[in-house]
Amino acid sequence: MTAGNIIEKWEKGAYPHSHRHPSVKNINKLHEEKFTRGQMIADRLASVMGSWTFIIIQSIILMCWITLNVIAYINHWDPYPFILLNLALSFQAAYAAPIIMMSQNRQAAKDRLMAEQDYVVNIKAEDEVKSIMAISSSRTK
Secondary structure: OOHHHHHHHHHHOOOOOOOOOOOOOOHHHHHHHOOOHHHHHHHHHHHHHOOHHHHHHHHHHHHHHHHHHHHOOOOOOOOOOOHHHHHHHHHHHHHHHHHHHHHHHHHHHHHHHHHHHHHHHHHHHHHHHHHHHHHHHHHHO
8 A cells, every 4th residue: 555545545534533632722822812011011121121232222321321420520410429320220120120020920921821732732643643553553454
């Protein structure tokens, strides 16, 4: 029996097989449909704040701030030890940390859903392999 004959018989129903499992779901799509506007903003901010672009831009701003305050002859708006800069960075950290943690919590929930979906797919694959093996063993007898 050739591979073409096996495929033809399978397609014609010579090898009946029932699928007793639910269909596979797109976890990314399902997860994104549940997002609120705040969650999308949190994820966007977390992706921006976790980038090299953000780090480089912030570093340049900090260097400019410090340089301008050190060399300014007349107007030191934030003289050494740069208390205003420290306050601004603390303020940024106080808001950035919870936003990033919200995004990480959502990503962890998505990872759990994906792991569960992987398990379901593995069970389906196992069922399919078992049915193929049962059919092939019954045909060889």
